[in-house]
Amino acid sequence: MQKIFKYIIFSFMLVVSGIANAQQAPGGEPKPKFQDKKQKQDTVKTFFFNSIRVELDVAPLVTSFLSSTGNYTYEGAIQASLKNKYYPIFEAGFAGSDHTSTTSDIRYTTSGPFGRIGIDFNLIKPAKNAKPTNNLFLAGVRLGYSNFNYNLYNVVITDDYWGVTQTYNYDNLNSHKFWFEVAAGIRVEIIKNIFMGWTARHKSMISKVDSGDFDPYYVPGFGVNSGTGNWSFNYCIGYKF
Amino acid sequence: MKKFRYLIYILIIGLAACTSTEECGEDTEVTAQINFYQKTPSLIDGSDSLITLTVDSISVRGLSVDSVLYNNSKSKTYIYLPLNKLAEQSDYIMTFNSTTDTISILYHNDSSYYLSIECGCIVLPTIDEIVSTNHYIDSVSIITNTVIPTNAENIQIYHF
Numbered sequence: 001m002q003k004i005f006k007y008i009i010f011s012f013m014l015v016v017s018g019i020a021n022a023q024q025a026p027g028g029e030p031k032p033k034f035q036d037k038k039q040k041q042d043t044v045k046t047f048f049f050n051s052i053r054v055e056l057d058v059a060p061l062v063t064s065f066l067s068s069t070g071n072y073t074y075e076g077a078i079q080a081s082l083k084n085k086y087y088p089i090f091e092a093g094f095a096g097s098d099h100t101s102t103t104s105d106i107r108y109t110t111s112g113p114f115g116r117i118g119i120d121f122n123l124i125k126p127a128k129n130a131k132p133t134n135n136l137f138l139a140g141v142r143l144g145y146s147n148f149n150y151n152l153y154n155v156v157i158t159d160d161y162w163g164v165t166q167t168y169n170y171d172n173l174n175s176h177k178f179w180f181e182v183a184a185g186i187r188v189e190i191i192k193n194i195f196m197g198w199t200a201r202h203k204s205m206i207s208k209v210d211s212g213d214f215d216p217y218y219v220p221g222f223g224v225n226s227g228t229g230n231w232s233f234n235y236c237i238g239y240k241f
Numbered sequence: 242m243k244k245f246r247y248l249i250y251i252l253i254i255g256l257a258a259c260t261s262t263e264e265c266g267e268d269t270e271v272t273a274q275i276n277f278y279q280k281t282p283s284l285i286d287g288s289d290s291l292i293t294l295t296v297d298s299i300s301v302r303g304l305s306v307d308s309v310l311y312n313n314s315k316s317k318t319y320i321y322l323p324l325n326k327l328a329e330q331s332d333y334i335m336t337f338n339s340t341t342d343t344i345s346i347l348y349h350n351d352s353s354y355y356l357s358i359e360c361g362c363i364v365l366p367t368i369d370e371i372v373s374t375n376h377y378i379d380s381v382s383i384i385t386n387t388v389i390p391t392n393a394e395n396i397q398i399y400h401f
Binding site: 161212 | 265306323325326328331353354355359360362364365
């Protein structure tokens with residue numbers, strides 16, 4: 001728990017330093033740049049249900065070229081705005097892995113859909129008399145779930161002394177996993193209704209397996225299931241309806 | 242544009258954090274531990290008392306295997322035996338000083354025990370029965386049925 005808390009604080013610091021740097025006008029006082037832009041526009045009215053934003057994670061377009069791990073994730077999200085304060089979110093995607101261990105030569109393959117639901121809170125508090133802004137500084141939590149099949153090939157049992165060896169292959173094993181995420185990110189309205197931004201998140205596995213059972217090496221939507229949790233990063237482009 | 246640069250920095254840091262080297266940090270060696278005891282009959286009630294026995298010289302090899310496990314090893318109070326992972330019986334020829342005995346361990350392997358993709362599977366046998374000739378060995382008994390990587394006394398061999 002303490003570890004998770006540390007991650008939250010760390011991710012907040014990252015975000016805050018990013019914004020602070022971004023706002024620093026060259027050689028001048030820090031200037032609220034986001035709000036300046038908005039001054040020409042009318043005041044954004046606050047209703048219970050304000051808007052809905054549809055997003056696509058474009059990070060895989062870059063990372064799939066850079067990464068050599070054989071893992072891929074494609075995902076999108078729908079996020080609503082309630083009172084411009086609460087942002088319930090539904091994320092869904094498809095992910096997979098084809099990984100051969102360099103130490104054991106076991107090959108693990110999987111692919112499957114996943115979903116996450118959660119809620120974000122907007123941490124930007126507009127100063128009094130300042131024009132409201134559409135930019136968001138979000139932090140929140142998610143619950144993730146995936147039901148998927150996986151395969152393990154080339155599981156070798158070798159007995160060096162007795163000089164025997166046998167190879168096993170396991171096809172279409174099924175698993176389902178729940179995990180918990182803490183997420184933080186920013187969204188900036190670059191053109192009217194078009195948003196760009198990123199989300200950094202830390203994921204912790206909730207589902208456990210009995211020791212000795214096959215624990216999937218990679219879980220769609222979660223990533224490598226190493227027992228220590230995962231960091232991940234989404235770069236999103238979205239449209240607000 | 243400056244904002245963009247920071248985003249890219251963070252993206253690169255994020256990617257760098259993802260690379261890791263694989264290694265198996267777990268103990269995958271599974272051997273049965275056998276301890277030697279000297280049985281001395283108690284004069285009071287006829288029951289036997291056990292004293293740890295130090296065998297001066299011992300040689301051990303698997304039956305029909307050329308390589309030896311112990312070759313004239315000195316002052317042993319215990320030995321480790323690898324059980325054939327793909328069989329349910331392992332036979333050994335043991336020479337204590339100059340007396341030879343044959344010992345058979347019968348066991349079953351429920352299923353392979355998966356550690357991780359880095360380590361693969363290990364086999365954890367459960368010992369059912371032990372049979373031996375009785376030249377040097379007086380008798381044998383099973384103490385712990387399950388053989389696991391952490392060493393525990395599985396079998397006791399008694400000598401009068």
